[in-house]
Amino acid sequence: MSVPLPSARLGLLILDSIDLPHRAVAGDYEQLFRNLFEFSGQEIVPVDVKRDLLPAHDECDGWIIPGSRQSVGDDDGWISQLRTWTRRALEVQVPLAGVCFGHQLIAAELGAQVGPAPGGWNIGVVDYEVLDSPPWLDLPDRYSLIASHQDQVLTVADEMELVATAATCPVGAFTVGTNVMCVQGHPEFVAPLAASLYKARIERLGSDAVEAALATLERPLNRRDVAHWLLQTIYQGRPA
Secondary structure: OOOOOOOOEEEEEEOOOOOHHHHHHHOOHHHHHHHHHHHHOOEEEEEEOOOOOOOOHHHOOEEEEOOOOOOOOOOOHHHHHHHHHHHHHHHOOOOEEEEOHHHHHHHHHOOOOEEEOOOOOEEEEEEEEEOOOOOOOOOOOEEEEEEEEOEEEOOOOOOEEEEEEEOOEEEEEEEEOOOEEEEOOEOOOOHHHHHHHHHHOHHHHOHHHHHHHHHHOOOOOOHHHHHHHHHHHHHHOOOO
16 A cells, blocks of 8 residues: 655666657656656656766665666776765665666675576566565565566575565565665656667567567556655655
């Protein structure tokens, strides 16, 4: 059950941009997340990680670390700096929400293994089975999100509590303490955007995989539910 949340100041770390032909479908990452959280009335504060200095952790009530086309293990300078920032955020228990790349990065900083998914690219609508609902949330037995990832979290570190799993993605969601929640799927993605991205990447993804993924995109999604869970974790994880 979703309960109303007080307003919070949410930092959104911009790690990438949607390529222009697809941006016309639903906007860039900032717009995608503004649309996702519009129902909640939260203040969204975007920070371009590649252009701006990483902010002080206390500049916002919590931080969203979203997706990127790059891998957590890449040696780009901004990734190294973000990993250091994230490691410190975890140490001082800053409220965090990780999505896709952010999910993987937080897991890696906790000591989990992150790498290519054994089955290759994971695309289309994925059904995740909830294994254990955190005590501050009331999760259903299952939820569905759009996926678009080649890498994923392969192991569960000691500080991670596994929340949800899928046949093609064993670590679908996890929490850390009471102030961090991460999901591999994309709650900010909508079906038309995913379709546009998949079709443009058909040579890389394979025509059969794209056809199968496109066929799933009419299935219902739990975008708003997942958005609420992330917000609720950030809100209740704030210092008193």
